[in-house]
Amino acid sequence: MTSPSDYTDNAVAAVAYLQTRYEGTDDQRAAAEASHQEFLAADRSSRTLTVGDLVAQLSSLDPAMPVVFEGIDEPAGDYGVRSVAVVDDLVRDDTFAADPYGVDVFKPARHLLCREANQRAVAWPAVVVLRSES
Numbered sequence: 001m002t003s004p005s006d007y008t009d010n011a012v013a014a015v016a017y018l019q020t021r022y023e024g025t026d027d028q029r030a031a032a033e034a035s036h037q038e039f040l041a042a043d044r045s046s047r048t049l050t051v052g053d054l055v056a057q058l059s060s061l062d063p064a065m066p067v068v069f070e071g072i073d074e075p076a077g078d079y080g081v082r083s084v085a086v087v088d089d090l091v092r093d094d095t096f097a098a099d100p101y102g103v104d105v106f107k108p109a110r111h112l113l114c115r116e117a118n119q120r121a122v123a124w125p126a127v128v129v130l131r132s133e134s
Helices: 004-023 026-040 051-058 115-120
Strands: 067-069 083-087 090-093 105-108 127-131
Touching: 051 083
Parallel strands: 067 127
Antiparallel strands: 083 127, 090 105
């Protein structure tokens, strides 16, 4: 399972690898090289769900449930859906829904920042979340 923090961890590991490769002891260089080889050999095959996988998982759920995609800021790009989860503690925050390109934002009620948003928020008994991590 790869998360956005894994990319940061990999970048930090790459810098450490290069520093150790040129400045470290023989043992440190060997450990850095082994870690680097493990990173290069990691499984990078696609685990993104197909349409059939997604339909099969969604077909058993209540068709009235809202479907949202789990938001991730980094790295930039569109993310593949790797899993489907039903979450029961989300509310719809309509703060940005009226904008020309408005969006519905679903988040835990404790994350609503102002009283007005709390008063307008709509609690859902359950929300389907498409996740980019399995």
